[in-house]
Amino acid sequence: NKLLSIGVLGASMIAGVANAEVRDIRIGVDVPYEPMEYRTADGELTGFDIELGNAMCEEIGIECEWVVQGWDGIIPGLMARKYDAIMSSMTINDKRREQVLFSDPYFTPPSAWFAPADSEITTPDETTLEDMSIGVQRGTLQDNYVTDMYGDVADVNRYATADDMVLDMDSGRLDIVFLDFPVGKSTLLDSEAGDYKTVGEQITEPKQYFGDGFGIAFRKRDEALAEAFNEALATLKENGTYAEIEAKYFNE
Numbered sequence: 001n002k003l004l005s006i007g008v009l010g011a012s013m014i015a016g017v018a019n020a021e022v023r024d025i026r027i028g029v030d031v032p033y034e035p036m037e038y039r040t041a042d043g044e045l046t047g048f049d050i051e052l053g054n055a056m057c058e059e060i061g062i063e064c065e066w067v068v069q070g071w072d073g074i075i076p077g078l079m080a081r082k083y084d085a086i087m088s089s090m091t092i093n094d095k096r097r098e099q100v101l102f103s104d105p106y107f108t109p110p111s112a113w114f115a116p117a118d119s120e121i122t123t124p125d126e127t128t129l130e131d132m133s134i135g136v137q138r139g140t141l142q143d144n145y146v147t148d149m150y151g152d153v154a155d156v157n158r159y160a161t162a163d164d165m166v167l168d169m170d171s172g173r174l175d176i177v178f179l180d181f182p183v184g185k186s187t188l189l190d191s192e193a194g195d196y197k198t199v200g201e202q203i204t205e206p207k208q209y210f211g212d213g214f215g216i217a218f219r220k221r222d223e224a225l226a227e228a229f230n231e232a233l234a235t236l237k238e239n240g241t242y243a244e245i246e247a248k249y250f251n252e
């Protein structure tokens with residue numbers, strides 16, 4: 001028993017030395033983006049990213065403070081040191097890799113189209129989307145994709161926040177929106193405010209837009225920090241914590 005506890009102590013001391021560079025951090029996040037990051041009725045931050053992020057920080061042994069930041073300025077805020085990481089359902093793609101260092105992917109959902117239940121659009125394409133009002137969150141990969149593919153034929157409406165977009169959908173000002181699937185499911189399919197359906201296939205290609213899953217973004221020189229989060233993610237996957245948080249937010 002004594003030997004065992006010395007072994008454990010030794011291991012944590014080694015981890016402590018390896019993580020000497022890793023100190024308490026602040027994490028930037030754009031809310032609401034339900035069920036990934038949003039506020040409870042009491043104003044407390046919650047969601048899959050928040051709980052997973054907090055569990056990772058606990059695993060690393062650091063304090064993490066969340067800083068709410070609009071999506072538009074979320075990478076500039078990282079560069080300006082308003083916070084040290086971004087955990088905000090940010091998809092890893094080559095364009096963003098030029099600016100930031102990503103952790104390993106921690107979640108890999110598809111994108112999808114959502115429309116009112118009585119919509120006649122069955123397959124979104126250049127013909128069916130002609131003159132349609134499409135909603136996207138400004139600066140997301142969904143904005144980039146829709147703008148490049150349908151910007152010439154459709155009316156693309158860009159919203160600062162996902163909930164502004166959902167409000168316009170609920171009041172009938174949009175024909176269709178394009179979103180990370182779990183967010184459309186939670187804010188439209190599962191909402192009481194309106195009757196919605198998904199339209200067409202879930203979309204994961206081309207990679208140039210849809211990338212490689214959600215990652216935590218760091219400044220490029222913060223390699224030790226990124227490595228600490230990668231290790232924490234692997235541990236939480238192994239010990240069942242990841243599965244617990246996942247079941248809580250994505251259980252059908």
Ligand code: ARG
Nearest residue numbers: 030033088089090091140141
């Ligand atoms: N996954 C999409 C992207 O990276 C949208 C993420 C938006 N996140 C948010 N918290 N509003 O472009």
